Amino acid sequence: MENKRELFQVLTRRFGLLNKNCCSVGTVDISPVQSHILYEIDKQIAPSMQQIAEAIAMDITTFSRQIQTLVKMELVKKTPSSADKRVYLLSLTLQGKFVATTIDESMNAYLEEVFSHMNEFEKETVIRSIKLLNQAMSKSSVCCTPLL
Amino acid sequence: MENKRELFQVLTRRFGLLNKNCCSVGTVDISPVQSHILYEIDKQIAPSMQQIAEAIAMDITTFSRQIQTLVKMELVKKTPSSADKRVYLLSLTLQGKFVATTIDESMNAYLEEVFSHMNEFEKETVIRSIKLLNQAMSKSSVCCTPLL
DNA sequence: AGATATTACTTGCAAATTGCAATTAATTTG
DNA sequence: CAAATTAATTGCAATTTGCAAGTAATATCT
Numbered sequence: 001m002e003n004k005r006e007l008f009q010v011l012t013r014r015f016g017l018l019n020k021n022c023c024s025v026g027t028v029d030i031s032p033v034q035s036h037i038l039y040e041i042d043k044q045i046a047p048s049m050q051q052i053a054e055a056i057a058m059d060i061t062t063f064s065r066q067i068q069t070l071v072k073m074e075l076v077k078k079t080p081s082s083a084d085k086r087v088y089l090l091s092l093t094l095q096g097k098f099v100a101t102t103i104d105e106s107m108n109a110y111l112e113e114v115f116s117h118m119n120e121f122e123k124e125t126v127i128r129s130i131k132l133l134n135q136a137m138s139k140s141s142v143c144c145t146p147l148l
Numbered sequence: 149m150e151n152k153r154e155l156f157q158v159l160t161r162r163f164g165l166l167n168k169n170c171c172s173v174g175t176v177d178i179s180p181v182q183s184h185i186l187y188e189i190d191k192q193i194a195p196s197m198q199q200i201a202e203a204i205a206m207d208i209t210t211f212s213r214q215i216q217t218l219v220k221m222e223l224v225k226k227t228p229s230s231a232d233k234r235v236y237l238l239s240l241t242l243q244g245k246f247v248a249t250t251i252d253e254s255m256n257a258y259l260e261e262v263f264s265h266m267n268e269f270e271k272e273t274v275i276r277s278i279k280l281l282n283q284a285m286s287k288s289s290v291c292c293t294p295l296l
Numbered sequence: 297a298g299a300t301a302t303t304a305c306t307t308g309c310a311a312a313t314t315g316c317a318a319t320t321a322a323t324t325t326g
Numbered sequence: 327c328a329a330a331t332t333a334a335t336t337g338c339a340a341t342t343t344g345c346a347a348g349t350a351a352t353a354t355c356t
Contacts, residue, residue, distance in 0.1 A: 004259040005252055007278050009187060012167060014285045015160045017205055033342085039157060050304065057165055062343055064306060069341095086304040086351045104153055110288075111152040117284040129277030130155050136265040137162045140258075181313085198333065210314055212335060217312095234322045234333040302353070313342075324331070 018110060025102045028073070028095075033058070037066060038075065038092065038100040046089045048081070075099055166258060173250045176221070176243075181206075185214060186223065186240065186248040194237045196229070223247055 019032040030038070040055050041047060047055075053063040067090070070076040075096035081087035092100060115123050167180040178186070188203050189195060195203075201211040215238070218224040223244035229235035240248060263271050 003256075004263070004275070005255045007275070007282065008163070008166075008255070008259060009184070010282055011278060011285075012163045013184065013204060014282070015156070015163060018156075018285075019160060031341085036157070036161065048304080056161060059344055060305075061307085061345080064304095065342085068306090084304080084352070088305075107153045107156070108151075111156060114281075114284045114288045115152070117287045118280060122280055125273060126277040126280055127152070127155070129274040130159060132266060132270055132274055133262075134155065134158055134162070136262050137159075137166075139265045140262045179312085196333075207315055208334075209316080209336085212333095213313085216335090232323070232333080236334075297356105299356090300354080302351105304351080305349085307348075308346085310345095311343080314340085316339100317337085319336070320334085322331105322333080325329080326327105 018107075022103055022107050022110065025099045028075070028099055030070075030073075030075075030099070034066060034070060035100075035103055037063075037070065038096060038103070041076065041090050041092055042097065042100045046091065048087045048089060052090060070096070166255075170251055170255050170258065173247045176223070176247055178218075178221075178223075178247070182214060182218060183248075183251055185211075185218065186244060186251070189224065189238050189240055190245065190248045194239065196235045196237060200238060218244070 019035075023030045023032055023035045036056050037052060040052050044051060044055070049063065049067065050060065053060045058066075067076060067078065071078055074093055077091050077093050077096075078088040079091065081089050115126070118126065167183075171178045171180055171183045184204050185200060188200050192199065192203070197211065197215065198208065201208045206214075215224060215226065219226055222241055225239050225241050225244075226236040227239065229237050263274070266274065
């Protein structure tokens with residue numbers, strides 16, 4: 001058996017670095033956490049605060065403040081729900097959408113660059129493995145429970 | 149082509165969560181960052197502050213303060229180098245070693261649990277893929293440059 | 297229907313983390 | 327031996343974090 005922890009330790013750090021790189025679009029500069037928030041709002045349809053906070057496993061009070069920041073930066077819009085007046089529905093502004101898309105593209109470019117160091121077969125294998133890993137983690141009881 | 153970013157976004161989040169889980173040993177409670185520091189000190193031989201800070205790609209000033217905290221917690225020992233009096237050599241105390249080892253074991257247990265949802269062939273493939281990915285990232289110019 | 301409980305979100309701290317700029321002390325370079 | 331470089335530390339000041347407590351709206355229960 002390998003030392004799995006060693007492998008994951010290194011991988012985790014590199015992911016952390018990759019994440020940090022990717023959050024500057026023109027004059028707009030956001031944190032990795034904020035980038036995750038934009039990503040998730042973009043992905044869901046008219047989500048509430050709770051939904052996004054849960055999806056990224058973030059404390060709701062911290063999340064509330066992050067959203068306030070993003071609203072001030074005019075990247076996110078909070079619309080009161082008509083069905084339930086306690087709820088705010090989140091969406092990206094035009095600028096927010098632009099930022100999210102640009103980050104997505106640059107992340108994909110980064111990843112393409114990383115994958116360019118492999119041959120086709122290796123690429124396929126790695127992609128398939130990451131899917132497997134994601135599935136296994138979602139089945140796992142020890143972590144990741146709040147994540148889809 | 150797949151959407152790689154989607155896959156990595158989810159994986160990154162799950163790793164983040166895994167990381168957070170794993171830092172409480174008895175009455176000692178440390179942050180994920182501190183756990184990385186302990187890990188890296190344990191791995192190297194009589195490293196200097198610079199060396200560790202660079203290995204985990206952390207700002208040296210932040211690192212300096214983290215070390216101060218860990219020294220107060222009696223997990224890390226700072227020994228002035230006799231060869232160069234500017235330098236401090238880092239090592240784990242007995243307690244620090246214990247904490248590092250315990251975290252290592254519990255991380256490995258977590259990972260075993262995750263891998264238990266795969267068959268033997270899948271396990272092999274995934275492990276091999278992560279190695280490939282690590283290699284590719286270390287060759288990459290866009291990230292990870294400071295990391296071994 | 298009306299009191300009670302629950303839910304969604306917000307604020308008040310207080311602690312921890314971060315990084316840039318500037319400092320100290322030791323070593324190297326010219 | 328003076329000047330430049332290096333290792334590590336400190337002074338801010340901004341950001342992030344989470345618990346506890348609060349407000350307002352909705353759901354539940356007799």
